Amino acid sequence: MSRESLPLPPRPLRSRALPVLGLALLALVGASFWSLSLRWSDFLGPQALGQMGHFLASFFPPETGAAFLRKTGWATLETLAMSLLGTGLAALFGLLLAVPASLAGGVSAALVHGAARAVLNLLRAVPELVWAALLLVSAGLGPLPGTLALALHTTGVLGRLLAEALENVPPEPAQVLRSRGAGVVQVFLFATLPQVSAQWLAYSLYRWENNIRAAAVLGVVGAGGLGQILSFHLSLFQMREACTVLLAMIGLVALVDALSAWVRRNHFA
Template identity: 40%
Template sequence: MLTADKRDPAALPRLLLTVLAIALLWPGIHVSELNPGVLLEAENRRQMGSFISGFWPPAHDYEFLALLWEAILQTLAMATAGMALALLLAIPASLLASRALSLGAASRGGQLGFWSRTLRLPVRGLLIFLRSVPEIVWALLFVRAVGLGPTAGVLAIAITYSGMLGKVYAEIFESINQRPAHALMQAGSGRLNAFFYGILPGAAAELVSYTVYRWECAIRASVVMGFVGAGGLGQQIDLSLRMFAGAEVASMLLAFLVLVWLADQLSRLLRGRLA
C-alpha cells in the first residue's frame, strides 16, 4: 500500500524566496552600517539610561500644560487645515484620473479608449509629482517662502497629501462595482449623479477610513515638520530637547500618543456608522 507523500510542495519555493530576500537585504544592511551591538556597549547603555531617566516624571506644572495645550491645538489645526486643502484638489483630480465615470468605459464594458487614457495621463502625472516629494521638503521650502509658523506646515501637507489622496481615491472608485454608475450614465444621467448614486454609496466606508487614517498621518507629519520651524508640538519638542528638558518631552510624547489613539477611535466609529 502506497503511503501519502507528506512533504510540503511549496517548501522549496519558500526556501528559495527566503534565500533571495536575505541576499537582497544583506547589502542594504551593510550600506546602512547597521550594528545593533553598539547599543550593548557599557558607555552607550549608561548614556541611554541617563537620558531616559530624565523623562520621568513628566512635566505637569500649570504654565507648561497651558503651553502644551496651545501646541496641541496648533498641531491639530495644521493637520486639519492641510487635509481640507488637500481634499479640495484630491477629489476632482481623483474623478478625472479614474475611469469609473468615463462615458467611453460605460459604453465599452469598462474599457477605456485611446483618448480617454491619454487625457488622464497629465492628471496621474500631477498626482505622482505631488506625492513624490516628502512633506518635510515642502515644509523647508515654504518656511523660506512664508517664514516660520504653521502656514508652511499646512501648505506642505496640502500638496503632498493631495497626491496621496487623489491616487487612492481613484483606485477606490475603480475597485468597486461600476455597473450602477455606467447604467445611470447610459440612461442619460449626468456624471455627478452617477457618482453620488452609483459610486459613492459603495465607496463611502473605505473613503472615510482612508481619509481618517491620512488625517492621523497628517498629525504625525505636523509634529515632524515642527522640527524645521512649522510650529506645533514638533517645534516645542525640538526646543525642549535642545534644553535637555526630558520631562517636558515625555509629556508632549504622551499627548501625541493620546492624539493618535483618538484619531484611531474616530476612524473605528465612522467605519461602524457607514458599514
C-alpha cells in the same frame, strides 16, 4: 491516450516566480546587514546601555507647571487643527484629481489621465517635511506652511488610492443610469461615488491618523504645533519639558485613533 498519461499543465508564471522573488529579497536583506557594518556590540554594550538609561531618566518627572501646560495645550490644539484641515483639503482635492486619473478612453482622455497621474505622483513623492521647508520660504514660520505641506502630500496619497478605487467600481449601476438618460455628473454622484464613499472615508481617516504624527514632526522646521516646542526644548536640553510635549503627542494620537475607530465602526455598521 489515458488520463494518467496526459501531460500536467504548466505552472503559472506567478507561482514559479514567487520562490525566486523570496530568495532575492533574502539576499538583499543579507547584503544590507553586510554593507552597513552594524556594530551591535557597541550599541548593546554596558556603557551604551548605561548612557541610554541616564538619558531616559533625565526626562522624568515631566514638567507640570500651569504656564507650561497651557502652552502645551494650545500647541496640541494647533497640531490637531493642522492635521484636520490638511487632511480635509487633501480629501477634497484628492477626489478631484482621482476622477481624471481614473479615466480611460481616447487620446484626449489618455492625456488627461497621464497628467493627473503625474501630478499625484509628484505630490506623493515629495515628503511633508520637504514641502514644509519649501513653503516656509514664502509663507514664513507658523502653522500655515505645515498645513499646506500636509495637504499637498496627502492629496497625492489619497488621490492615487481613490483613483484605483474608482477604476475597480462595478459598471452596472452607471450603465443603468445612462440608459435612463442621466448625465455624466448625475452618474458619478448617484452611481459611482456611493460605491467608493466608504473607502474614501476609511482612507481619509487613516491619513488623518498619520498626519497627526506628521504635523508633530513638521514643527521641527518651524511649522508650528507640538513639534516646534519639542524641537525648541530638546535643543536647550530641557528634557522634562520635552517629556511633557511627548506625552501630549501620545495622548493626541490615541485620541484621534479612538475617534477614527468610532467613526468607522458607526459608519460601517
